[in-house]
Structures are given as C-alpha cells and as structure tokens.
Amino acid sequence: MASIVERPKKSGEITYQVKWRQDGAWQTENFGGEAGDDQAAQFRALVEAHGNQWPHGWTKGIGFVEPEQHPHDRALGEYAHSYADGLNTVDGRTRHDYKRDIERHFLGAPYTGPDGHAVRLGGLVHTAPDGTEHPPTVCNITQADVNEWVRRQRHTVTAPDDPEQILRTKASPKSIANRHGLLYMIFQSAVEAEPPLRETNPCKKTGLPRQDEGTDEEMVFLEHEEYARISAEIRAFDPAAADLADFLVGTGMRWGEATALQTRDINWTTGKVNVQRAWKRQDDGSFQLGPPKTKRARRLVKLTADQLDMLRRHVAGRGPEGWIFRGGQGKAWRHSNFYNRKWARGLDEAIKKGLGKRPRIHDLRHTHVAWLIEQNISPAAIQARLGHESITTTIDRYGHLLNNLDDEISSAVANAMRVVTPAPREGLRPLRSA
Structure with a gap:
C-alpha cells in the first residue's frame, strides 16, 4: 500500500511525499503547492490501482506525458x-x-x-x-x-x-x-x-x-429422460428428423459436421464415420462445404450398432455423395429450417407436458459430453471424440461436470496410497514400548 508523508520545509511550505514499495525498492513522488495534498491523494490512488506500480504514462517529477506522435501513425x-x-x-x-x-x-x-x-x-x-x-x-x-x-x-x-x-x-x-x-x-x-x-x-x-x-446459463445439459421427451415429440410427426436429433446427441457432432456427412463417409467394417467436411456460412449468408472447424476436428467417430442400423435405413439406394440426413427435396438440412420446423415444434410440445428446460440444438453436443462424463470417460477421450483442438478447451468448458467423479477419484487415491503391512521376518521380535 502507498502512503503519504508530510515533509515541511524551512520556508514553512509543506510538501507531500507518496511512498510505496515496487519490486522491493522504495519509490517516491513529491507534490507541493496549495493543492499538493489533493494531488498526492489522487496519485496514491493511481499507484494502488496499478498494483503498486508507477502509473502507465507517468514521468517522475513531471506527471503524465503524452507519447510522441509517430510520423506514420494511422487511424x-x-x-x-x-x-x-x-x-x-x-x-x-x-x-x-x-x-x-x-x-x-x-x-x-x-x-x-x-x-x-x-x-x-x-x-x-x-x-x-x-x-x-x-x-x-x-x-x-x-x-x-x-x-x-x-x-x-x-x-x-x-x-x-x-x-x-x-x-x-x-x-x-x-x-x-x-x-x-x-x-x-x-x-x-x-x-x-x-x-x-x-x-x-x-x-x-x-x-x-x-x-x-454465466456458463451454466449458456449451456443446457439434458438428463436422459428429458431428451427422450423431446425426441418422442419430434418422432411423432417426423421420424427422420428425430433420427438426426438422436444422432447429434449420440455422437456429440457439431450441426455443420453431422449435416455435411455423405454415404461415402461411413466405414461399415470399422463402424466409424469420417468427419472431414462441414458447412461454412459465407459473407452473403449462403453456405458452402469446407474443412471442419479445426485440424483436430477431422476425426473418426465410432458409432453404436443401433446408430449404424439407423444410417443403413437413411442411405439405402443413395450414391456415395448422397447426404445422409436430408431436408426438403433431398437437400442437406439448413439449421434454421430444422430448428423452426422440427426442433422448436417438438420442444414446445415437450415443454407443454412438463419439460423445464429450453435447450438449443447445440446443447445436444453439451449433453453428449455430460453423458460421457457420467460414465467416467476421460477428458482426453472426450477431447478426441468432440474434435477439440486442445484438451484445455475441454476442461475449461466441461471441467465443472468432473465433480461427478469425486467418489471414483478418492477411491483411486485410497487404493494407491494403501500400505500393506509386511509380515515380520522369522526370528525377529516386534518392538515394545518402554
């Protein structure tokens, strides 16, 4: 903390010295005149606001000095x-x-x-x-x-x-x-x-x-029963749209990745789907295919047997470049169309029947992560599945959900720290207290 010391002169004038420690060394600045006490108080506040450092732009004994204008300065x-x-x-x-x-x-x-x-x-x-x-x-x-x-x-x-x-x-x-x-x-x-x-x-x-x-307000995590309510309402009027929603929550893919998938991206032997393209919005509002969001977003996502069966129904009779999930007239889905015509309609019905949340489509990706963490899947595996560029992104975004693993972590630590008491060697007597 900075302090102010009054320093009277022989003439009777009083100067005010502001003192503080910066990096272990004493720093001082002096103020005099009729307003010296007010100036010293203002300067002390500036020093403390800058973490007990000289205020940016302040020159000792002079005050704030405007930086010299560069001859090639630009707006x-x-x-x-x-x-x-x-x-x-x-x-x-x-x-x-x-x-x-x-x-x-x-x-x-x-x-x-x-x-x-x-x-x-x-x-x-x-x-x-x-x-x-x-x-x-x-x-x-x-x-x-x-x-x-x-x-x-x-x-x-x-x-x-x-x-x-x-x-x-x-x-x-x-x-x-x-x-x-x-x-x-x-x-x-x-x-x-x-x-x-x-x-x-x-x-x-x-x-x-x-x-x-505000992270908890921005992200909505659905319980299994909560998502099932929404899926059932959508399936009642459009089973194909419900399949797409199920695929999003079951894989954690981004909307632009899942709707860019084509028949040729499925490897039926390994049971994996190859994420190698995504929809990109252009300056004029249109969409074009491009690479995924990051380098690590190019990835292989393992599917379940049920997911593969669902995909077989959707790609039956289609060529290698046919869209797996299609909207009207066999074209790839657009987010706004799916949201307004399918998602919002099913969600509103679920809310009328007691659902207490209003998730976005992207919250299906967040929900997928929550379900993986619930099953004790490691953050590194989640990072790879979601295509995050860095595990830091995964931890920063979903780290608060890892609290669910507290019991498993404490048990693992207990097992690691457990000391097995060695049996005494033959011929040795145990020590006795005096």
Whole structure:
C-alpha cells in the first residue's frame, strides 16, 4: 500500500511525499503547492490501482506525458481493416466477422442524434491526462484505454437521448475475449511492422473477465429422460428428423459436421464415420462445404450398432455423395429450417407436458459430453471424440461436470496410497514400548 508523508520545509511550505514499495525498492513522488495534498491523494490512488506500480504514462517529477506522435501513425479503423484484408490464413466468413467487430466494437456502435450529427458510442477512444477524449489511432491507444474499452463492452450501449433504444447489448466474457484477441493481433502487427509503429502492445496486460461467468446459463445439459421427451415429440410427426436429433446427441457432432456427412463417409467394417467436411456460412449468408472447424476436428467417430442400423435405413439406394440426413427435396438440412420446423415444434410440445428446460440444438453436443462424463470417460477421450483442438478447451468448458467423479477419484487415491503391512521376518521380535 502507498502512503503519504508530510515533509515541511524551512520556508514553512509543506510538501507531500507518496511512498510505496515496487519490486522491493522504495519509490517516491513529491507534490507541493496549495493543492499538493489533493494531488498526492489522487496519485496514491493511481499507484494502488496499478498494483503498486508507477502509473502507465507517468514521468517522475513531471506527471503524465503524452507519447510522441509517430510520423506514420494511422487511424485505428483504417489500419485494422487493412490488417484484416491482408490475412491469408482465414476464410471469407472469418474475415467478414473480423471487419464487423472492427466497425461495431472497436470503433463503436453508430448513432445519429436528433440534430443529424453521427457519432460512435462504446468503442475504443484515447483519454488524455486532462480527461479529453480523442479518436483512436495505432499509436495513441494506451493500456488504460484498452481496459476502459473492456469495461464498456460489459455494458449495454443505449442512445443518449433515449435510454430505451439499445444500440448494442452487453457482451459475454467469451465475446470480449475473442474481440480482445483480434485487437491484440492488430496492435502486435503494429509492433512488428518495419519500421515499428509502436514499441509495446497495449493489450498485453489487459484484465479480462472470467470466461466461466454465466456458463451454466449458456449451456443446457439434458438428463436422459428429458431428451427422450423431446425426441418422442419430434418422432411423432417426423421420424427422420428425430433420427438426426438422436444422432447429434449420440455422437456429440457439431450441426455443420453431422449435416455435411455423405454415404461415402461411413466405414461399415470399422463402424466409424469420417468427419472431414462441414458447412461454412459465407459473407452473403449462403453456405458452402469446407474443412471442419479445426485440424483436430477431422476425426473418426465410432458409432453404436443401433446408430449404424439407423444410417443403413437413411442411405439405402443413395450414391456415395448422397447426404445422409436430408431436408426438403433431398437437400442437406439448413439449421434454421430444422430448428423452426422440427426442433422448436417438438420442444414446445415437450415443454407443454412438463419439460423445464429450453435447450438449443447445440446443447445436444453439451449433453453428449455430460453423458460421457457420467460414465467416467476421460477428458482426453472426450477431447478426441468432440474434435477439440486442445484438451484445455475441454476442461475449461466441461471441467465443472468432473465433480461427478469425486467418489471414483478418492477411491483411486485410497487404493494407491494403501500400505500393506509386511509380515515380520522369522526370528525377529516386534518392538515394545518402554
């Protein structure tokens, strides 16, 4: 903690010294004049807010100093768009999403006031030491500016003259982390540019919200009986649609993977299905086949005998490139069509009859994992089956469900630590207490 020490001078003037320890060494800053006590108190608060470190941008004995303007500085929006355009490792949809985030979240939600003046709200801005705000550039954004931007992302943005008009809803911790990751890459490219536009990346030490906030609300896990209710309602009016739902919850596949499966992807000898393509949304809203989400998402998924029997019914009479699961006119299912015509209808009926949850189609994937954990399947095996790029993803998303294994874990530890008392050797007497 920082402290303030009064240091009177011979002239009778009193100066105020702020003292604190940083990395084991004493640091001090002095303030004088009529407002010296208030300035010292404000500076002490800044030091403590920065974790007992010198405040970012503060020069000892001078105060906050604006960073020198780089001769090749550029508006952040312009630079960010050029960065996204230059990426050759992402598909068109990902580039479109990046540019959308740049416009809406980095530059702010657009708003036109009653006077016709257009502004952006809730985006990145540079706040100078005197409190004035300036449009963001590659060089003027500071770590404090990024932290303030993260804070703004966590709140709903409304119109200044109409609080009921929502311009942008508050972001989830995961969305904030994703947007911050893009911002980090943009600023890192400025650091690594030749010549460099910045010396440091202002996103490097950002405090991000925990990503497990609200996880239980976002993911819905169904018990076996709860899912059976939904499946039965769908099967009552469309058995083929119920088969697709059963396949999703029984394999844990993503929607885009399961609906991209073709007859040739089934190996009837090994009983496995080859996940090697998935549907990808394009800039214009259409869908095209592409590779799965990640490299590890290319995988073989073992099926049960019942699942293989179901697939035989669906592929009978179809060619190698025929879709296993088909919607109207023999075409592959689209998520919106299946949800509105099949899933929502069956779900509403199940809710009318007592189901207390409203899961999304993607929650069938989460439910599959919960059922595997219930059967003591290891996280590594779950990672491979779901096609997660890293086991960290599996643990972060479903680790809280592993509490169900507490009894098995404690039993295993007890067995490992059990010491078998050795039989005494012949001719030796046991020790007696004195």
